[in-house]
Amino acid sequence: MALKPRPAVSEPDTAVTQHLITHRRELHAAPELSFKEVETAHYIAERLDTLGVDKLTQGVAGTGVVAEIRGQRPGRCVMVRADMDGLPLTETADVPFRSTRAGVMHACGHDVHMAIALELARWLAERRPELWGMVRFAFQPAEEQAGGAKPMIEAGALDGIDRVVGLHVWSQLPTGQVAIPPGVVMASADMFTLIIRGRGGHGAQPHLTVDAVVIAAEVVTALQTLVSRETSPVAPVVITLGSVHGGSAANIVAGEVVIQGTLRTFDADLRRHLLARIAQVAEGIAGTMRGHSEFRHDSGTPPTINDPAMATLVREAATGVVGQNAVVPLEPLMVGEDFAYFLEARPGCFFLLGGAPEGAPVVHHTPEFRIDERCLPIGFQVMTAAVLRLLEPD
Ligand SMILES: [Zn+2]
Ligand SMILES: [Zn+2]
Numbered sequence: 001m002a003l004k005p006r007p008a009v010s011e012p013d014t015a016v017t018q019h020l021i022t023h024r025r026e027l028h029a030a031p032e033l034s035f036k037e038v039e040t041a042h043y044i045a046e047r048l049d050t051l052g053v054d055k056l057t058q059g060v061a062g063t064g065v066v067a068e069i070r071g072q073r074p075g076r077c078v079m080v081r082a083d084m085d086g087l088p089l090t091e092t093a094d095v096p097f098r099s100t101r102a103g104v105m106h107a108c109g110h111d112v113h114m115a116i117a118l119e120l121a122r123w124l125a126e127r128r129p130e131l132w133g134m135v136r137f138a139f140q141p142a143e144e145q146a147g148g149a150k151p152m153i154e155a156g157a158l159d160g161i162d163r164v165v166g167l168h169v170w171s172q173l174p175t176g177q178v179a180i181p182p183g184v185v186m187a188s189a190d191m192f193t194l195i196i197r198g199r200g201g202h203g204a205q206p207h208l209t210v211d212a213v214v215i216a217a218e219v220v221t222a223l224q225t226l227v228s229r230e231t232s233p234v235a236p237v238v239i240t241l242g243s244v245h246g247g248s249a250a251n252i253v254a255g256e257v258v259i260q261g262t263l264r265t266f267d268a269d270l271r272r273h274l275l276a277r278i279a280q281v282a283e284g285i286a287g288t289m290r291g292h293s294e295f296r297h298d299s300g301t302p303p304t305i306n307d308p309a310m311a312t313l314v315r316e317a318a319t320g321v322v323g324q325n326a327v328v329p330l331e332p333l334m335v336g337e338d339f340a341y342f343l344e345a346r347p348g349c350f351f352l353l354g355g356a357p358e359g360a361p362v363v364h365h366t367p368e369f370r371i372d373e374r375c376l377p378i379g380f381q382v383m384t385a386a387v388l389r390l391l392e393p394d
Contacts, residue, residue: 012377020115021373023047024112024373027111028106029098029100030099030101031085031104031105033087035145036085045058048067053137054069056068060138061141061152063141064084064138064152064155065139068136069124069125069131070131071127071130071135073131073132074132074133074393075131075133075392076133076390077162078387079135079158079164079346080117080135081342082113082116082137082138082140083113083114083148085142086111087105087365089365090102090367092368093369093370105367108144108364109168109171112169112379113166113167115376116167119380120135120383120387124387133391134160147299153342164348168352168353170352170353171362171364171369173352173355175354177354178318178326178378180306180315180318180351182315183311184304185306185351186333186337187236187238187266188300188303189263189300189301190262190300191260191297191300192295194261195294196291197286197291198211199255212247212254212291215257216259218285218289219286220241220244223281226278227239235265236265236334239261239263240261241260242261242262243258243261245258263275264334275297302341304336304340306350307348310348310349310390311349311351313386313389317382317385318382318385320385321385322378349390351386353378353379354375355379356371
């Protein structure tokens with residue numbers, strides 16, 4: 001009998017759906033914060049071990065888990081990434097699998113990503129004779145703090161890998177739909193701090209002080225002109241200064257003000273330019289007003305940009321599963337995603353899986369966050385078809 005070109009992805013049977021739901025709910029009930037995914041990692045490693053994966057490594061970049069399944073036919077090496085962390089929120093939904101941990105919640109859907117990856121690992125492990133190449137699963141810690149992807153790469157997660165693929169369930173995209181942008185998917189996300197220093201003193205003797213609050217007020221206003229006056233109106237940029245702290249009393253001139261902000265762009269050059277300009281503008285204004293400004297770059301993720309050729313392959317695979325009309329265009333999102341680091345290093349594709357629940361719309365990173373579990377088998381099928389397509393040799 002001639003071998004089929006690749007293992008066929010058919011409608012998931014009830015066993016597949018059941019596994020997906022069980023994994024998702026068990027993980028959902030026991031969320032852990034970034035870099036603290038100890039029990040989550042244990043749960044994943046235990047199940048991967050039972051499947052008999054070809055290689056299993058724990059403790060990668062702290063709490064990460066990496067596993068490999070090797071096909072018996074030559075082909076490419078593809079990395080599938082699933083992020084593991086929850087968020088510091090208290091879940092409000094009244095569901096039987098509600099978070100059992102006060103103040104911690106899977107409010108971004110990473111439980112969905114892990115469940116799909118686990119089931120895909122099982123599915124592939126049963127099909128080694130038909131399978132081309134090798135699939136490496138990277139269960140990554142700390143996506144929410146943009147801290148997990150980079151150390152995983154440094155620990156060798158991409159060594160020998162040709163292509164990368166990942167997904168994010170999306171509560172604002174209808175269930176049944178997927179979005180696979182050919183280029184920009186998500187924005188860069190940088191966090192920065194500006195420490196404005198003057199000289200404190202008596203509130204009634206301002207001439208003997210250098211008022212850091214007045215300097216900070218000028219800096220806050222001036223930074224918005226980097227968007228409105230220095231950036232092309234057709235290039236989306238956000239500068240948000242979400243926190244300003246300084247001073248201790250109404251009649252004391254503050255000697256120091258700390259401003260914290262975030263920059264979002266879709267363009268790597270613009271990102272670099274604006275980060276430099278934020279520091280420069282703050283320094284210039286503070287200097288003119290007899291003070292100083294110190295710029296600190298706290299963290300940053302590049303924009304998430306798909307390789308057009310990989311996105312085409314994944315779109316073809318997805319079309320075969322959900323049909324052409326359910327593969328929908330997407331306006332790039334201003335949120336950040338540290339899968340960007342994998343895409344900087346290897347050609348690959350990151351796609352969005354529709355999971356909008358019935359009823360009122362819900363937003364990621366809120367205590368009300370929920371997803372429609374019917375997205376689980378769809379996500380599994382699309383991811384499976386995508387991986388099989390990406391594995392194929394030319
Ligand atoms: Zn998130
Ligand atoms: Zn997320």
